Amino acid sequence: MKKYLVIIGSFLLILASCKQAKTETIEVTESSTEETKDLAINYEELGMKYAFDTKAVLGKNLMGTIKEKGVNAAVEFCNIQAYPLTDSMSVAHNVHIKRVSDKPRNTENQASSIELRYIESFKKAIANNEVPKPILDETEKEVTFYYPITTNTMCLQCHGTPNKELDAEAYKTIKALYPNDLAIGYHDNEVRGIWRVNFNKE
Structure with missing residues (x-):
């Protein structure tokens, strides 16, 4: 037993x-x-950090130029310094950062067909008073992050309606520096383009 x-x-x-x-x-x-x-979530946060760090650097320099020299000088500043400043942030973070648009000022910033679809989705979200969510395109080794660039009062000084928010002198300079410019006629809180940030997965 x-x-x-x-x-x-x-x-x-x-x-x-x-x-x-x-x-x-x-x-x-x-x-x-x-x-x-x-x-x-970390990849999304990383993309936001890279985009917003670059936005802060560009915004700080642009606002300083407007305050010291006026809007016309700011247009010239962007023509000369916007690319080098963006590239310097790409180097600092070891990523590739670019701004693209469906209505570019510089033709080199024309959005691709896929990016145009993303821009439209961001426009719909903002039109519906929704907070836009970043878009992530992932491969096995890389992440490409997209997030909207929206307009505010400062932006309209260079991207608003001519002879209204955009004064005649600044508009004349824009047409001289960017003969194919499409980036005008915006209102407050509209999608002017998107951030595209490409980086390797960790």
């Missing part, structure tokens, strides 16, 4: 151990899922 009790006791211990092992396996799987979610 004692022999049977020992056998039954051993069998119950084995079952208990199996059940515990199964539970631990489930917990590890759930933890791994959470880590995967966190990783995806």
Whole structure:
């Protein structure tokens, strides 16, 4: 009788151990899922950081020029310094940062067919008073991040309606520097283009 009790006791211990092992396996799987979610969020956060750091540098320099020399000088500043400043931020972060638009001032900033679709989706979100969400295109090794560039009062001094927010002198300079300019006629809180940030996965 004692022999049977020992056998039954051993069998119950084995079952208990199996059940515990199964539970631990489930917990590890759930933890791994959470880590995967966190990783995806990190890429979004990284893209936002790169775009907003660049926006801050451009904005600071542009506002300083407007304050010291006026809007006309700011147009000339952008023509000379916008690309070098953006490139310097790309080098600083070891990424590739670019601004593209469906209505570019510089033809080199023309959005691709895919980017045009993204711009339209951002326009719809803002028109519906929704907070736009970044778009991530991912491959096995890279991430390309997209986020809208929206207009404000300062932007309209160079991108608003001629002879209204955009004064005649600044508009004349724009036409001289950018003969194919399309980036005018905007109103407040409209999508003027998008940030495109490409970087390697960590």
